[in-house]
Amino acid sequence: MNYKFLRMVQIGILLLGIFVLFNFNAGVATAQACSGGTIQETLPTDATWTLCWEHRAEEGVVLSNIFYTTPTNIKRKVLKEAGLAQIHSPFNDNSERNHYVTEQGLGDTSLVPLTSANCPDGTLIQHDGVNILCSMIENRGYIYKYKSSQRQGYYLTLFSVSNMNGQHFIVRWRFYDDGSIEPSIGSTGVVSRRSTDARYGWPIQNNSDIGVGYVNNYYWRLDFDIGENGSNDIIEEFNIASTNSGSEKSLTVSKLSSETSRSVDAQQKRSWRVRDGSITNTDGHAVSYHLEPMQMGNRYVGPNNEPWTANDLFVTKHQPCERFVSQNSTADGCGADVSQFVNGENIDGADLVLWYRISYHHLPRSEYQPYIPLHWDSFVLMPRDWTATNPIVN
Secondary structure, eight states: OOHHHHHHHHHHHHHHHHHHHHHHHHHHHHHTOOSSEEEEEEOTTSOEEEEEEEEETTTEEEEEEEEEEOTTOOEEEEEEEEEEEEEEEEBTTSSOEEEHHHHTOSSGGGBOOOOTTTSTTSEEEEETTEEEEEEEEEEEEEEEEETTEEEEEEEEEEEEEEEETTEEEEEEEEEETTSOEEEEEEEEEOOOOEESOGGGEEESSSTTOEEEOEEEEEEEEEEEOGGGOGGGEEEEEEEEEEETTTTEEEEEEEEEOBOEEEOOOTTTTOEEEEEEEEEEOTTSOEEEEEEEOOOOTTOOOOOTTOGGGSOSEEEEEOOTTOOOSSSOOOGGGOOSSHHHHOSOOBOTTBOEEEEEEEEEEEOOOGGGSSSEEEEEEEOEEEEESSSSSOTTOO
16 A cells, blocks of 8 residues: 555645635635624523624614524524614704714714613623623513413613714614514604794693604615525515405415515505525425514605605615615715615515615604603514524423
8 A cells, every 4th residue: 555645645635624624714704704893692591693793984883794593503694784774854844854874974973972871781892992882681571471381581782872963862773582683763862943833843841832843764774694695585575464354364475576665554464574595494484584563653754855755665686885765875876865776676586685664753742851751663573484493492
């Protein structure tokens, strides 16, 4: 036997293995590379969230490369990037029509420095030496309960605070141990517009001191990468219609094959899910995340020159220049607002971006003095068929 030759073969195999391992790990590192910092938290139920965060002047804190790992160690990517794409705030008397993200920016000097009092039992995270982000693990109460079977759960909370012309916006993300994600915004601050015309608001001190009403339109940009491969995702719309004279409710699931805009519909209980084109759970069902509207009572539609307000959901194929719902840069031929992003491109098995809006109308009242009571607006992204059974059951 030619031992010298055998030894050379062994060395070659070893080097090949090192090369493959190095390149595999390099690929993973590239997929999860963070422009800012990394957060990884294992909750008491053994579920783990791993994600990146970064500071931007316009959007404030943006999250990316978001992975959920079940207690049974099933780890998959959910989102490539998630953040606010606009806060549009028109006043009832048309005295102001703010575009806070692009006009003032949620980041830089708009970010309110946080202290330990703002983040009890949590961890403060810095950008340029300033505490801008709070990370906390909190008790969520029951995950489930059936007779004597029950389990208590937890979520990871991340939030930052931005001051915008007297309004404070608390941008909060909750990552639940069952895989659900709840993006939310809290609005507080002081009454910034007053009038003597009762048509536009409500008296807050005397009959001639009117607090002017206003709407906050919150737009999130959600770039999905289900299962880490973002180029084969599919979006479906769920509608539940009344049948048999209203005594029955029938589910219809429709695939959206081209870029589109849609409105919430409480009557049909409309919702949407993004599913992977190939990955399934052990029952053979496509893994997905479901966008469940939570608050629809203050839907806002503006004038014709604000076409981005006509719908609540826009679905587009990822384009790097498409960043903001309104006042988007038109460089490189990009649209000026999200309604122009929707131009008929095929999205069947594409890198999908969802732009989702919640509206809330503030009608001031006496209790808005001296400070506006905190009001939260949110929706939920929940796993659908991510696993074959509840991943948190003991």
